[in-house]
Amino acid sequence: SSFSSWLTVDTAAGESYSYVMFNLMGSPVTEELQIYKAYSTLKGFKFGLDFTAFSNPTAFTQTLDFEGPIAMPAIRTGQLSYTHEVYPTNFVTLSIEDINPGITGPTATTYSVNPVPAVVLKVTSSAKHYELELAGIYRHITARDTGDETYDQNLDGGGGSFTAMFKLFEADMFKTGYIYGQGVSSIYQ
Secondary structure (H helix, E strand, C coil), X not given: CEEEEEEEEEECCEEEEEEEXXXXXXXXXXXXXXXXXXXXXXXXXXXXXXXXCCCCHHHCCCCCCXXXXXXXXXXXXXXXXXXXXXXXXXXXXXXXXXXXXXCCCCCCCEEEECCCCEEEEEEEEEEXXXXXXXXXXXXXEEEEECCXXXXXXXXXXEEEEEXXXXXXXXXXXXXXXXXXXXXXXXXXX
């Protein structure tokens, strides 16, 4: 179960919107409170914890699946993003995100860090009967081993994501997507 709250405030710079969502059962085995989402927006800027800009939440399935491939794009990252409206139905988003590197090294003492945040650039076009989204990502990961100081790897990764949704009838929608890249799989784990 979850609890969410939001706040809208008129400021001199425009309308500010803040949202927070708590997952009251943050673990499948114990009762713990989890901050699921927490972000604020103002004039195209967004700061906080939300779904990565590399994936398209509108394309998520409506079926519950907490462990399979369907749930993988639903990773939430700390981020600072800016969305610019190019045309009333076309948007460009630039997002700087702190994504967990999550790589597996050669030994149990290998750890990984993001020395720099991931950068996501996304173009979205949407109208009443469709939504198209094309995103690209670049990230740099460093992997080191605390037991063997000679192991020091620097990895560059990047990839692309394309999603398309078409409203076929009043209640039916066709959704498809494609993800390609190197060094992007840990975003979906």
